[in-house]
Amino acid sequence: MKIEEFYASPMDVEWTLANGKFAVVQARPITALPPEWILPDKTVLYGRGSLAEHTPSPVTPLFATLGLEIANQATAEMWDRIIGKDAPRLLASDGFYVPLNGYVYGGTRLKGNAGLLLRVTVSQLVPFFRGSVARWQAARQKFAAVVEAWEQKPIESLTPSELLEGIRTVFGAACRYFTDIQTTLPTASMSEILFTKFYTSLIKRKQDPDATVFVLGSETVGLQAEKSLYNLAMWLRTNSLEEHILRTPNDQLLADLNHSITQSPLPLPAELWHEWQRRFQKHLDEFGRTAYEFDFANTTPAETPGPLLDAIRSFLEGKAHNPYQRQQEAIAKREQATRSILKRIGWPRQGWFEKLLHWAQDTGPMRENSIFDMGMGHPLIRRMFAELGRRFVAGGAIQSADEVYWLEKSEVEELIAALESGKPLPNFAERVPVRKAEWQSFLKLTPPVMLPEKTGWNRLVHGDEAEKKDGKTILKGIGTSGGIITAPARVLFGPEDFEAMKPGEVLVAVTTTPAWTPLFAMASAVVTDIGGPLSHSSIVAREYGIPAVMAARGATRYIQSGQLVTVDGNAGTVTLDSV
Known part of the structure; x- marks a missing residue:
């Protein structure tokens, strides 16, 4: 212990025992220690679920200090609505979401609260299941209204405080939308679970198809986006742009697409090139308003559409299947299986089969569609952050606009205060490489599904x-x-x-x-x-x-x-x- 204290780091110590005396032979630093997962509250069980599923990578410092603060506010409001005055008993004092070694965990105090959780679960079953699709649509409209209102504002003319207010407002709306769909998504999941259980237990014979066959082929926003890309590929196939798209690297294609050029970049009619620009932009406008990850430091599909071009090439080269045909085949298989089952079974199983099947088919698409919309405000949020970052760069605080995500909330607020008071901005540029290096070290870790790891709950889900x-x-x-x-x-x-x-x-x-x-x-x-x-x-x-x-x-x-x-x-x- 004294050697470790002297060097202020863990040490590998070699020693000998001779003639009844110990002697230290060598001491060297331990450089490959397993990561420590220090729990902020040892009475809380932390899990990689809920929002953590939408932040699979370590989060950036700004998301950890600003984004999670906003998410925790929205989550606390939801728990208050559902649980009431007992909600604080379940939540850690520092909020539901915490970053541990950069990874987002949600924490719940389960010990001594089993009765409360059971009571809440039972009391909310009917409210959660009733009108879930309509409630999701209402939540989406409310979120979209906030995004639309802020999109009308001239970002370049907003003050730094107004930009931060806009970020808080739009991301707050995104987090409240996420909490809203937490009360609708259980319906989409439970409907399929109950149908599957009923079908496999009481109806399915050895030669019958799996339960999933009955719920495939739905029209989701993800499928609509794929169809849109397929339509683009088929349009390219009808004209001389196909060869250009196939042989031109993404970087060059995107550079040409992003510039309002009066001439075509190749010996083709300018009208044809402009039509390609228009069609591709239309796809981005309709399907690019989503997020790869909920951390707003990550680019959106609208900003990095390279994978979309790759998908178009796959359709052109015949390496990807026609989504229209795939859907029709799934629908045909589903309908054939349904007819076969209905012909074989009678009352009361037939009534329950139809009721559960329609419930699963009606609510299933909501799961994918609602998650797709979680990132609706991210392109706007990132534009506002880019404007803030540009002003921080002009003031000498950081070296590039995207370094704003490697600052912490308090530092952003300090820079905004300096900008608005006309004072020189402090230089935070040296902090960025250190934080990026720490983030890279977090990226190499395998975060446990639950903390603490040695619990019965962990064995159930791990x-x-x-x-x-x-x-x-x-x-x-x-x-x-x-x-x-x-x-x-x-x-x-x-x-x-x-x-x-x-x-x-x-x-x-x-x-x-x-x-x-x-x-x-x-x-x-x-x-x-x-x-x-x-x-x-x-x-x-x-x-x-x-x-x-x-x-x-x-x-x-x-x-x-x-x-x-x-x-x-x-x-x-x-x-x-x-x-």
Whole structure:
């Protein structure tokens, strides 16, 4: 202990025992310590669920200090509405969401509150299930109204305080929308769970299709976005732009698309090029208002549309399936299966089958559509942050506008106060590289699903540990879309990695959101660190008919891009070949 105290760091000490006396031979620093997951409140159980599923990567300092503060305010309001005066008993003193080693966790005080949780759950079952689709639509309209109101304001003319107010207002609306859909999403999940349980227990015979067949083929916003890209590809095929799109790198294509040029960048009629610009921009306007991750430091599809161009190329090259045809095939299979079952069963099973099936089909699309809209305000929020960052750069506080995300809330407020009082801005530029390096170190960690790790709750939701068999590593998770495929893996942590994805590869990620959907057209299978049968990755994988394994613990850390893996969506395993 004295050696460790002297060097002020953990030490590896070598010693000897001779003639009844101890002697220290050598001491050197321990440089490869396992990460510490220090709990802010030891009476609270912290889990990587809820909003954490939409922030799979470590969050930036500004999101950790400003974004989570706003999210916690909205969450506390929701808990007050649902639970009432007893809500503080369940929440940690510093709010529901906390960043631990950069990763977002939600904390609930379960000890001594089992009765309260059971009472609340039972009392809210009927309110949650009643009118869920209408309540989601109302929440969306309320959120959209806030975004639209702030989009009308001239961002360049707003004061720094007004910009921060706009960011708080729009992101606050996004967080309240998220809390609103927390009361509607259970319906979408439970309806499919109950239908599946009823069908598999009381109706399904050995030769009958799986329950998922009956709920595939829905018209979701993700499918609409895919159809829009397919339409663009088919339009390109009718004119001379097809070859140009296929052979031009994304960087050049995007540069040309983003400039209002009077001449075509190639020997083609300018009208044709302008029509391509118009059509692509129309797609971005309609489907680019979403987010890859809820941390507002991440670019949006509208800002980084490279994956959309890759999806268009896949359609042109015949490497991706026609989404119209895929949907029609799913609908035909669904309707045939439904007719077959209804012909075979009678009352009362027939009535329950139809009722539960219609409930699942009516509410299922809401799950994907509502999550897609979570990022509706992110493009506007990022424009306001960009304007603030530009002014901070002009004042010498940081070196580039996007470094604003590596500041903390108090520092942003300090810079705003200095700008508005006409005082010199403090220089925070030196803090940015340090924080980026710390973020990179967090990125290498595998965050536990729950903290503390050694609890009964953790064993219920945590994936099994990887095992070795015949010299190969086998990851165990939850098989959520059947089939077996062996193919090279592509590990993706965010949009900055998307261009590396090649057709036929296995998509490996912490989790995915609707903004990732264009990548599924190229994937041969999907593997994620977290998630379950009703997560976005599972639903879309089933729509595409590709194997999927969710909750494969540490998949993004064990698997390397290019490594050959075998994904068994039936058994819920991922087998890694030697690198």
